[in-house]
Structure formats: structure tokens, C-alpha cells
Amino acid sequence: MTRLARLCVIVFLTHICASTATAQTPPGQSAQMPQDAPPSASSMLPFQDAYSVYRNLESGNFFWGGLGITYFNNQLFYTVSLAPELAFGQFGIGIDLNLRISQSGQLRQEDWNDGISSYLRLIRYARYGFKQEPLYARYGQLDAARLGHGSIMFLYRNNGSYDARRVGFEFDMDFGDAGFETIVSDLSTFNIVGIRPFVRPLRNSGLFLLSGLEIGATFVGDFDSNSNLQAGSEATLTGRTENGQAIFDLDAATRRGSFLAFGIDAGLPIVRLPMINSDLYLDGVGYVGYGVGVAAGISANIQAILNVLVVSAKLEQRLFTDRFQFAYFDAIYEQDRFRAIGGGAITRANELANTKGGAGVYGELGGSILGIIRLYGSYQRLYATPRAGQLHLAARLQSNDLPVLLRADYFKRDLGVETDLFTVDDRSLGQAEFGYLPYPYLLVSVLYQWSFTPVRGENNTILGYRPLERIEPRVSLNVRF
Template identity: 40%
Template sequence: MKLSAILFIIILSLQNLIAQIYNEPKPDEGFITGGAGLIWIDGQPHYRISFRPEVSFSNFGVGLDLNLDFDSQGKLRKENFNELTDYLSIIRYVRYGYKNDPVYLKLGALDYYTLGHGTIVNYYNNSPTFDARKIGLVADIDFGNFGFESIYGNFAQAGLFGIRGFVRPLKFSDAGNIPVIGNLELGASYTTDFDKNATVLSGSYDSQKGEFVKTEDKGALTIIGFDIGLPIVKSGFTTLLLYFDYNKIVNFGSGMASGVKLDLNGLGLVELSAKLERRFNQNKYIPSYFNSFYEIERFKLDTVTNTFSSKALALHNVGNDLNGFYGDLLIRVLGLFDVYGAYQRLDKDPKSGILNLRTDVSPKDGSVILRAGYDKINIQDEKDLFKLDDRSYLFTELGYKPIPYIIVSIVYNWTFSPERDSNDNIVGYKPQKRIEPRMYFVFPINF
């Protein structure tokens, strides 16, 4: 293809927004995004057709996400539609309510879900790759005096399930009107992963059968937790919460965490949320076990070297007395920017660093767009902090608005692609690089 034709396609590229860096529409709003263009996947050019509308009617919301990638021969890329969930995931989500509403239901892609205080399930992502998207369900209901939070990660096969029930016992009597103590909350959690590789400890790859043969595992990976939370300050502008969690990983170890969480709402213009947590980890225990990398870490098989790694094996080898700190901070200036950061470091484990960063600088009436996110696990030192490898996930978009509804930008993704055995089963993930020059439209809809 001539260079001029390639440049023409790049300039006219109308690409879809990425869910992790774009907020869902507010009630009675929506937007339509789509187009056709060029994308480089692992250095190979593909032609993309995309269509992604999202609409919200009152408390209901629906989002579609259709992507068709064709190679230079005009053939549809295999990973676009090689599983049933690839077809189902065209409906990216169906939603009722928003997170922290009295009723919140969401079916589809689950981006960075947290259960309770986050000491078991923290920013879990059920679709860390574009090429094996999954359909899950979140159901959170708060009846005032009691309620529950729940998640199921993957309807296509056995996977992560978690539920946390909570009660505010003093609300059932006049004691619920007592300042501070009246808001006491008690919770209990049950979280388990039914995936067949959730607790693999030993095994080998059988090349004749084309499958991994386990010689030791412990069945489902189950964590039971109990927590207590006390909002010592609770008003329309400020919430200060003290909490304590105890968790037990069945057949492994246990751990505890105590923390403080502060939320400030400056008249709807500036929001700040901060959390600091001290973690007390015993032998064979990993805090926030189901995190944003869990689907990647659960099980990886190298059929060339006949070796494997699993999170359960890492859990089995964890030593004792690995206490540490966890903290996060969110600053949101409405209409201007969002900045979020979280970090974990254990006292005696040099490879325990976990980093999460997010930013969205896209003023409604501004002309510059900057959206970025970065996840990194098993960080050893400062040199390791921003090195892109199989422990990293990155997305960035830098763009400009020549007119209000058109954005010209460059997008870079360091993500993952699934690796499959001879029976087409996913046995691991490998890093994947995507580069997308874009010129796309975002057309708002007001009802």
C-alpha cells in the first residue's frame, strides 16, 4: 500500500474509547463513538472497524463494544471471535445504578471491582486482555440496616465468586441514633475461585494429550473474612472510617489489616479520598489476593520448557512475618482532572511492591486530552518501577480536540494476549503491545 494511502487511513482513523479510561455516561445522557482505522498489534498492522455507543436512561445503562480487526490479507483476526464470550461481549455491560448506590447491578465487563475494604478482592479486573473478554456480574444492595456486595467473574466457565454481607446492628434500635457508635458495621465475606487451575501446586505438560496434568492441587481457592467498620465522622462533606479485617485462606494462612479511610467532598467541586492500611500477614497468606492481575497470575504454562507458575504456588511459598503498608489516594476536580494512586510494600519482602496509577485530564471545554493508567506487581526497587514486562499493564492516550466532538490522539497499550494449548485452552498470557493513531468522534446524546 502506498504511503499516502496509509497516512490517509491513519488520519481518518475513528477508534473506540477504552473502558478503563472513560467514565460511563450520567443519567439521561449517552454518547456514540466509532469509526474505521489502523492499529498495530505486536508490530503488525490491522484495519479496524469499531462501534461503541453507551446510553443511560435514569438508573439504567447499556454499553456496546464491537471491534473488527482485519489483517493485511483482509482476514478477520482470529482472536476477535474464537469463543462464545467474544460474541456476548459485544454487549460490554448492562447496568442499573452506580457503585455505592443503594442498588447497583452490572452484567458484562468488570473493571477494577473492590469487595468491602479491599483486603480480599481489590480492583479485580475480569478482562485484562482485549482477546479473551469475559462476562461477569456485580450485585450490591444496601437496605440501610443491612445489605450485601457480590461478584461473579466469568459466566463462560467456573471462576471467581465473592459475597460480603454486612449489618449495622444498632440501626435496629434507638441506639442507631447515637452519634458515631450508631453507624457501626459488621461484615462477613466468602470468596472462592472455582477455576480448575486455582490451586495448582505441581504438575507437568503432557505433549501427547496436549494438556497440563496436575499432580497436586487443593481444589477451589477459598477465603473467608470478617470485618468491622466504624465511621467516626459522617456528614455530607466528610467521612472518616476506621476498620479492621481478618481473613483466612482455607488450607493456607491468615492475615489481618487495620486502616483509616477519609473522604472529603468540597461542595461537589473537589473530591478527595485517602486510605492508609497496616497489614499483618502470617505464613502462607497474600493480602488482596484477587487483584487487578489475578486473571494473569492464576496459572501460566510454558509448553516449551514444561514449566509453570501459579499464584497458589506463590502463596504456598510465602514466609512468615511479612507485615506491611498499603495506601491509596484519589483527587478529583470535577470538570478538570482525576488522579489516583495506590501502593503496597511489605516490610521484609523485597519483591512485594504493587503500584496502581490512574489519571484523566479531559476538561469538558478544554482542547487537550490526557488519559493514562499503569499497574505493576512484584516491584523490587525504583529501577523496576516503570519497566514494562509481564508484570505490567499500561494504557495511555494523548490527544487534541480540533473541534468539540473530534479528538485526534495517539494511544499506546501494553496489555496481554492469551496463549493456548493444542486443545485451544488458555494456559497463560504474554505481553502484547498495541499502538493506535486515532481521529475519532464522541457524539453526546441528551435525553
């Protein structure tokens, strides 16, 4: 499917969603909130999921610029960075300029390998609104993309590798009676495209909690040529493994077209109070040519306890057949999709094809204390499936009244035993920064980052990714206005 065809499909489906919502609204009334609409669960205080509580949807104007020294796998570079963020009402824009200069006076080549895209990526993001608001759009780096309850795509990132950052796009609209969520991972290729239309069929029924019933359907497709590459038979295996994954003969591999995922979901509010919200939800997901999974869960949100604490949590039971994984499009999917290794390859699709079915549990918790300390954690544990644990931890300590700063974010998948939790490898992604502010506008800090750098072949083609360790002591200017 060409990029134009994929774009046409998204435009057509979003038009259908918008037309449906408009058709259900009487003339002369707002499509978002009719003036005579009865009280409903969907019009109460908006529900914040655990990650949204952690991320904090506050906006403002911020200038950040710094000087430092960066070590990329023991290679030293001098750095000059500029990263202002500006907000104008619902609009926001972030810039990300990094000049890394080697000891010989040359710019780091990997930062500028992608031609015009290297310059377009200087705009880290441009947005309107925030996720879960009636109108949301984001252009640039996507660092926490999700659709619905996240059973297919959850906290997907198109920027796991700084040297192969993509320019993506998210666009969501909520008309009240219906709406949609969309994502394009890379506007230059349209490789990953996703859409989730949803309806609230009982919104104007006057039935308080039932009026919040939401039913959705999700489609995500990965049209990259390596998205569905598998070992065709036992004969194609090389006998080698890396981190538990089989390396197979690339020349004898089987390409099965594009990777396609479909899902349906339903969510129902069970509590809507000024301080407490809670929902039940049910998801069903299937991957074409692979397996299916079902997830049932409950989420809850407690807001502003004595103006001190905000907490959001989710607990989910998961059941699935062979050849299935929940949240297939995750934080390191772009790096996991395909890796060429010494004439062989490891692919995410081949890992999926060899996954055994079973059951498990998933939970997440996010919180904010006085708006100063923000925490997030999630963990998946499958009862009988080896190497299927998944962990995400994040923390932030930041305030204009404190002389210290802490930011940390860590993701790891395919955990076999708990002793692997903090062993960084090719299934890990993380960064941490600790700093001291001798003055309110001056930050002295050390940044540690574990990410990925592309391995390139002929014509600058990306053959895969390898882990990249970065350590950066720096002094930066921080001004909010």
C-alpha cells in the same frame, strides 16, 4: 462444585440477607429508610472511596466511533470501532465493537475465537446504578470489582485480556440495616464466585456514630482446576525462573482442590460532617490451606472544597503470616492464575505458598479538580518481604471546554525495587491515550496498551497468557447528547 450448586449458594445467601433486613423493618415502613428513623451516621452524605472519586459516577449518553491503525506486537491491522454508551435513568448500557482487518483483508482471528461468547462480549456492560448505591447490578466486563474494604478482592478485572474477555455479573443491595455484595467473574464457568453479607446492628439505636457500625463477612472461591496448583516438593522444581517466580514440573505438580478465601470485617464512622467523612476499619482474612492476615486502617473523604476539589484517602497497616497476600484477587489475577511455560508452569497459588510473612503499609489517594482532572494512586510496601510492592496509578484530563484529552491507567505488582516501577512485563497492565480535538466532536489520538493475549492449546484451551503490546493511532467521532 458445579455451576448450578455455586449459583444456588449465592441465591440462598442473598435471600437470607434480604429476609433479615426485611424482618428488622416495622410493617408499613420502607426497608431502606424508615420515616421515623433517628438521624444516624449511615444516613449522612455517602462515603466515596478514592477509586470512586477518580472514576466519577456521572452518567450520560455518549457516542464514540473511530477509524485507526493498530499494531499488535508489530503486526498491522486497520480498525473500525464503535463504542456508544447510553443511560436511561438508573440504567446504562455500553457497546464495544472492534473490527480489526489485516493487510490481507482478514478479520483478526483472536477477536472471534470463543464462539458465541465473542458476540455476547459486544455488550461491554449493562448496569443498574453504581457501586455503593442501595441497588447495583452490572453484567459484562468487570473492570473494578471489589468486596468490602478490598482485603481479598480489590479492583479485580475479568477483561485484562481483550482476546479472552469474560461476561461477569455483580449484584449488590443495601437495605439500611443489612445488605450484601456479590460477584461472578464469568457466567459461562462460575469459576470465581464471591459474596459479602453485612449488617448494621446499631443503625436504629439513636447513637450517632455507633449507628454506622458495619460488620461483614466475605467468601471468595476460585473453582478453576488450576486455582490451587503448586509444586509438590523441591524435586518438582525445574531450576528455571521467570521474573523471580519458580517454574515447576507440571506433571509432578500437586492439585489441592479449589482456592477458598474467608474474611470478616468491621467499619466504624468517626466523623460525619457535610464536607468531611472519616471511617476506621479492621479486616481479618484467611485462605484455606495457606495463611492469615490482619489489616487496620483509616479512610477519609473531603468533598467540594470551594466547589473545586474532592479528595479521598486511605492509610492501612498490614500484618500477615507466611503464605498470605492481601488483595489476592487483583487486576491481573486471571492472567497470573496459571501459565504453562515449556513443559513447566508458574501459578499464583505456588507464589502464595512461598510468600514469607511480615508487615507493611498500604495507602491510596484519589481526587477530582473541577471535575476536569481526576487522579488515583495506590501503593503497597511490605517492610521485609522481597518483590512485594504493588503500584496503581490512573489519571484523566477531559472536558468539553478543553481541546486536549488524556487518559492513563497503570497497574504493576511484585515490585522488587522502585526502579522497576515503570518496567512493563508479565506483572503489568496499563494503557494511555493522548488526543487533540480540532473540533468538539472530532478526536485525533494515539492509544498505547500493554495487556495480555491467551496462549491456546488443543480445542482452543487457554494454557496461559503472554504480554501484548498495542499501539493505535486513530481518528474518532465523539458526541455527547
